Amino acid sequence: MANTNAEHQTGERIAYLTRVQCFSASHRLHSLGLSDDENQRIFGKCNNPNGHGHNYRAEVTVRGKINKVTGMVINLTDLKECIEEVIMVPLDHKNLDKDVPYFANVVSTTENVAAYIWDGLVKILPVGEMYEVKIYETDKNIVVYRGE
Numbered sequence: 001m002a003n004t005n006a007e008h009q010t011g012e013r014i015a016y017l018t019r020v021q022c023f024s025a026s027h028r029l030h031s032l033g034l035s036d037d038e039n040q041r042i043f044g045k046c047n048n049p050n051g052h053g054h055n056y057r058a059e060v061t062v063r064g065k066i067n068k069v070t071g072m073v074i075n076l077t078d079l080k081e082c083i084e085e086v087i088m089v090p091l092d093h094k095n096l097d098k099d100v101p102y103f104a105n106v107v108s109t110t111e112n113v114a115a116y117i118w119d120g121l122v123k124i125l126p127v128g129e130m131y132e133v134k135i136y137e138t139d140k141n142i143v144v145y146r147g148e
């Protein structure tokens, strides 16, 4: 069947490339904008001062044209290096609230972890454009962030 997509007809194909990275980190949900009582009421067990940990799974998706010569949207080796710099070095085996300056006054929810990763990757991606950061905090708790 004929392809009617305009970009495809001009010879440009768009693909979405995803790289998965798992990391472990501890945190506590606590907002500086709330009283201790409000923090306890809103965050419950997740506000426990001792904190708790997660084995996060991050899925980073880049969108771009398939380069005619290389056959790639982005070299996965380059994407892997970016992920190492933005996710693994600052976050893996860290206490998010104490070890990562960004979270000193930003609540370390999975939404904000996804935004942190997005902002870091957007700055250093060599080619292609960031499409999505998807974070599994647990098997049941999943956040998608697309830079909006």
Ligand SMILES: Nc1nc2c(c(=O)[nH]1)N=C([C@H](O)[C@H](O)COP(=O)(O)OP(=O)(O)OP(=O)(O)O)CN2
Pocket: 029, 046, 108, 109, 110, 111, 137, 138, 139, 140, 141
């Ligand atoms: N909007 C958000 N709400 C909550 C977040 C978050 O990041 N964004 N995070 C938490 C806690 O940190 C924690 O992750 C919740 O863990 P838990 O309730 O133990 O996880 P499950 O839902 O998978 O546990 P089950 O008891 O197995 O259902 C809370 N809220």
Ligand SMILES: [Zn+2]
Pocket: 027, 046, 052, 053, 054
């Ligand atoms: Zn948590």
